[in-house]
Amino acid sequence: MLKNRILVVEDDAGIADGIAVNLQYSGYDCRVFSDGRETANALMADHSYDLALLDIMLPGLDGFALLPFMRQYDIPVIYLTAKRDAPSEIKGLVEGAEDYITKPFDALTLLVRVEKVLRRCGKLDRVLRAGDILIDLENHRVTRGDAEINLKPMEFELLALLARHKNRTILRDRLLNEIWGADFFGDTHTVDVHIATLRKKLNAADLIKTVPKYGYRLEEK
Amino acid sequence: MKLWQKISAVGISILLVVVIACCTLLLLQAKESIVRLSMEQVCAAQKNLISSFEQMVQYYLDGESNPAAVRSGIVYCFKCFADAGSVLIGGDGTLFSAVRVAPEEWLPIESGDGQALLLEVIDGRDVLIVGSAVVLLDERYIVYTVQDVTEVFDSIDVMTWNFVWIGGTGALLGTALMILLVRRTTKPLAALKASTKRIAVGEYAERAKVESGDEVGELATDFNVMAGAVQAHIADLEDRAKRQQLFIGGLTHEFRTPMASMMIHSETLLSADLRAEEAQNSLAHIHAQCRWLEQLTQKLLSLITLQEHTQMLAESMQALFDDIAESMIETLQTRRTPLVLDCAIDTLCMDYDLMKSLLMNLIDNASKASAPGQAIRLRAYDNILEVRDDGRGIAQEEIARIKDAFYMVDRSRNKKTGGSGLGLALVKRIAEVHGAELAIESQVGIGTKVCVIFSDKR
Numbered sequence: 001m002l003k004n005r006i007l008v009v010e011d012d013a014g015i016a017d018g019i020a021v022n023l024q025y026s027g028y029d030c031r032v033f034s035d036g037r038e039t040a041n042a043l044m045a046d047h048s049y050d051l052a053l054l055d056i057m058l059p060g061l062d063g064f065a066l067l068p069f070m071r072q073y074d075i076p077v078i079y080l081t082a083k084r085d086a087p088s089e090i091k092g093l094v095e096g097a098e099d100y101i102t103k104p105f106d107a108l109t110l111l112v113r114v115e116k117v118l119r120r121c122g123k124l125d126r127v128l129r130a131g132d133i134l135i136d137l138e139n140h141r142v143t144r145g146d147a148e149i150n151l152k153p154m155e156f157e158l159l160a161l162l163a164r165h166k167n168r169t170i171l172r173d174r175l176l177n178e179i180w181g182a183d184f185f186g187d188t189h190t191v192d193v194h195i196a197t198l199r200k201k202l203n204a205a206d207l208i209k210t211v212p213k214y215g216y217r218l219e220e221k
Numbered sequence: 222m223k224l225w226q227k228i229s230a231v232g233i234s235i236l237l238v239v240v241i242a243c244c245t246l247l248l249l250q251a252k253e254s255i256v257r258l259s260m261e262q263v264c265a266a267q268k269n270l271i272s273s274f275e276q277m278v279q280y281y282l283d284g285e286s287n288p289a290a291v292r293s294g295i296v297y298c299f300k301c302f303a304d305a306g307s308v309l310i311g312g313d314g315t316l317f318s319a320v321r322v323a324p325e326e327w328l329p330i331e332s333g334d335g336q337a338l339l340l341e342v343i344d345g346r347d348v349l350i351v352g353s354a355v356v357l358l359d360e361r362y363i364v365y366t367v368q369d370v371t372e373v374f375d376s377i378d379v380m381t382w383n384f385v386w387i388g389g390t391g392a393l394l395g396t397a398l399m400i401l402l403v404r405r406t407t408k409p410l411a412a413l414k415a416s417t418k419r420i421a422v423g424e425y426a427e428r429a430k431v432e433s434g435d436e437v438g439e440l441a442t443d444f445n446v447m448a449g450a451v452q453a454h455i456a457d458l459e460d461r462a463k464r465q466q467l468f469i470g471g472l473t474h475e476f477r478t479p480m481a482s483m484m485i486h487s488e489t490l491l492s493a494d495l496r497a498e499e500a501q502n503s504l505a506h507i508h509a510q511c512r513w514l515e516q517l518t519q520k521l522l523s524l525i526t527l528q529e530h531t532q533m534l535a536e537s538m539q540a541l542f543d544d545i546a547e548s549m550i551e552t553l554q555t556r557r558t559p560l561v562l563d564c565a566i567d568t569l570c571m572d573y574d575l576m577k578s579l580l581m582n583l584i585d586n587a588s589k590a591s592a593p594g595q596a597i598r599l600r601a602y603d604n605i606l607e608v609r610d611d612g613r614g615i616a617q618e619e620i621a622r623i624k625d626a627f628y629m630v631d632r633s634r635n636k637k638t639g640g641s642g643l644g645l646a647l648v649k650r651i652a653e654v655h656g657a658e659l660a661i662e663s664q665v666g667i668g669t670k671v672c673v674i675f676s677d678k679r
Contacts, residue, residue: 012478012481012482013506014479014482014483014486014506014509014510015478015481015482015485017486017502017503017506018482018485018486018489018503018506019485021486021489021493021495021499021502021503022485022489022493025489025493025495082474082477082478082481103477103478103480103481104477104480104481104482104483104484104485105481105484105485106484106485106488107485107488107489107492107493108488108492110485167493167494168492168493169491169492169493170492171492214491214492215492217492
């Protein structure tokens with residue numbers, strides 16, 4: 001499948017770079033602009049993007065002014081905001097956008113949101129691949145060759161998350177947060193237990209690596 | 222109990238006591254004098270009667286020996302002078318009486334010849350009986366005068382009632398007048414009290430409307446002065462709190478962007494296996510943001526720790542100008558905005574480092590606003606330090622706000638030139654410390670002139 005193309009409009013070079021590096025690492029193709037007007041002009045020639053990440057405060061045209069252009073080319077939008085307004089206000093302002101992320105944000109948050117939007121818009125593959133393991137997200141099935149591997153829901157979610165972010169170490173806390181939710185009554189030990197079970201069931205000890213004092217990663221050469 | 226009630230009660234009590242005491246005293250005195258007067262009248266009339274009667278008896282009956290003749294003569298003589306209340310009693314009974322009562326039963330006169338007096342209630346009437354013994358032709362007679370004084374006493378009763386009525390009415394009128402006056406006098410106090418209450422619940426614009434010239438009026442005037450001071454103070458506090466909130470909001474926002482950059486890069490470094498140059502790039506970003514934060518912190522610290530009591534010394538202006546020109550030469554050359562110096566004063570009382578920081582901030586701003594090739598002029602004349610550029614200028618509506626911390630006219634442009642939005646706030650603060658005023662004149666497209674005007678020539 002072709003790589004998803006993502007448009008990034010952010011005038012802070014540091015943040016723009018950070019986003020680009022992460023998106024590329026996660027297998028997306030991305031193009032970065034730092035000026036609103038420039039972006040709008042460039043869109044006329046090339047508008048084959050699957051998603052746009054827009055900063056709100058931009059030179060030239062601001063993020064809100066860019067929204068109609070994105071609409072025109074059917075590009076879903078996620079706003080990046082550093083505004084100190086209450087989230088509810090921003091929500092009102094970014095109506096018409098798919099989502100918004102408040103600065104500062106971490107890479108995983110960004111990637112998870114990007115993926116959710118892409119999935120919602122049907123722009124992502126429904127099957128993930130990790131080595132010789134196939135993960136069917138639609139039917140919640142995991143297969144290796146012809147053999148099906150039975151996973152409990154949480155184990156499946158954990159595997160899917162790690163497989164989505166191949167070769168990226170994910171903090172235990174973040175895993176717990178993403179899969180069990182922020183208000184889950186338990187500690188990172190839960191994650192360790194599930195990882196152990198996953199390794200046993202997949203019969204692939206090397207697939208999920210432990211990064212001491214940090215977290216886990218699914219490695220694929 | 223309210224003050225007006227207290228004052229009224231005291232006043233009314235005094236009024237009542239005085240009225241009652243006066244009326245009673247007057248009444249007693251009047252009664253006594255009336256009774257005495259009527260008694261004296263009766264006594265005097267009787268004395269007259271007796272002396273006339275005696276003379277007539279002497280004249281007509283002297284030497285008469287026939288007792289019967291003497292008796293009838295005496296009765297006759299008595300009759301001649303008797304009035305409606307006269308009674309004559311001889312040795313063997315009443316010789317003449319014009320009244321129905323028998324006075325000798327009430328006031329028997331046994332011996333002597335003085336006058337005797339009796340005031341008695343007989344048959345429901347006040348009767349005054351005066352008796353005198355008289356010796357005529359060697360015989361003893363007693364003359365009585367019986368006077369009905371009921372009317373006199375009645376008139377005293379009437380007078381008493383009149384006194385009660387007049388006194389009562391007077392007291393009532395006095396009371397009403399007193400309450401009216403006291404209320405009038407204390408009314409401004411009530412108004413003052415109402416104002417106090419309103420101020421207490423936060424209506425600081427409230428003022429007492431009292432226009433009397435007495436102590437209450439003075440109190441109200443002082444009160445209004447106090448209310449004015451409180452209002453000004455509260456407004457000042459609110460303003461300060463608001464500015465502080467804005468400052469903190471701005472600060473948070475200013476910290477957030479470098480944080481966002483640092484966060485995403487450090488996390489990427491931790492979790493992903495980046496290629497060497499990518500990793501290097503991320504680290505460079507983190508380092509740049511750290512430096513930026515450090516700069517911001519420095520500026521912030523100098524803004525907060527600037528003290529009012531900085532030591533001011535007379536410093537050479539030319540030396541300061543040269544120092545600034547040297548410090549900024551690199552920046553200005555890079556931006557190709559030359560600095561033109563024009564120093565017309567020798568010395569100025571100032572804190573050298575602070576003033577240098579102030580001027581460098583202004584020159585930095587001017588240089589950022591200028592296009593390459595446009596000169597920046599730094600002048601010192603009279604009591605004014607002036608930084609002037611021919612750059613982009615500032616819109617009128619922005620001028621009032623640019624002195625606020627973290628306010629930036631063009632935020633995204635400032636990010637590139639490295640503006641924090643703290644520069645002018647710091648300039649303003651330093652000017653304040655020097656007791657100087659900051660005046661900004663600007664026209665879009667023509668340029669900006671910033672003057673630091675010292676309050677006096679130093």
